[in-house]
Amino acid sequence: MRAIGGLWRWRHNPLRRTTDLAEAWVALAALLVMLLAAPVVGALVDAVAQDALQRTVRDQRLSRHQVPATVVRELGGSMLGSEPESVPGRDGRTRVVADWTAPDGTPHHGTVLAGLTSAHRGDRFLLWTDTRGRPVGRPLDSATATTHAVVAGCGAALLTAGVVEAFRRLAVRQMVRRRYARWDQAWNRAGPDRGRTGAGS
Structure with a gap:
């Protein structure tokens, strides 16, 4: 130049x-x-x-819902991104087996990340799911x-x-x-x- x-x-x-x-x-x-x-x-x-x-x-706000989940047992360790809701940079989350009810009313049971630093049987937390109850990541914000x-x-x-x-x-x-x-x-x-x-x- x-x-x-x-x-x-x-x-x-x-x-x-x-x-x-x-x-x-x-x-x-x-x-x-x-x-x-x-x-x-x-x-x-x-x-x-x-x-x-x-x-x-907009689509994610319509298709993703927070539902209450109950801890069945803590598994310990960290999830390596295999679960849909595992997002890099989230701290203070524990891998647990939990029960929850989907927005369509169907019961679900599985391994998820709970927003709890220490999870015990019976603890409740909020879980993001799609309309069928499958765990998903937090919706993208504007x-x-x-x-x-x-x-x-x-x-x-x-x-x-x-x-x-x-x-x-x-x-x-x-x-x-x-x-x-x-x-x-x-x-x-x-x-x-x-x-x-x-x-x-």
Whole structure:
């Protein structure tokens, strides 16, 4: 991008090469695309992600319910994500065998994570289930969905800028290769004495 700074100066510089000006224009075009396209792409991705995630929030609020559960016995140890409701970062949860009644009225019995630091037989706790009583994770909340959408938008904007910069570098590299190739051709045309007077005598 340093070529942009010298763009105006190169307009009247007698030492300016055509490739110098071309590199500067490529850099300027890349900068403009980054400044204009990257925010637009980021905003579009954010909007799409926001819409999809907020729809998920609404769907989960309708399909997930908290039901009271009763501890039958504590199993001890930690669950390694095999259960649907196990979410990374949740502390103070104990693996237990419990009984609960689904929102549709059917009784259930199984191994779940209880929000209890120490579980004893008969202890009660709230459990998230779907409409059929199967344990599920806590519903996604609106604020978390918004955060995920913003992160996705920022990531898309940065990725767009990175792709544009990569294309700029490739274009400049091709220009430099062509310049060196032309120099080699010019040196070859100058002959073995490389244009020095009397070098062949």
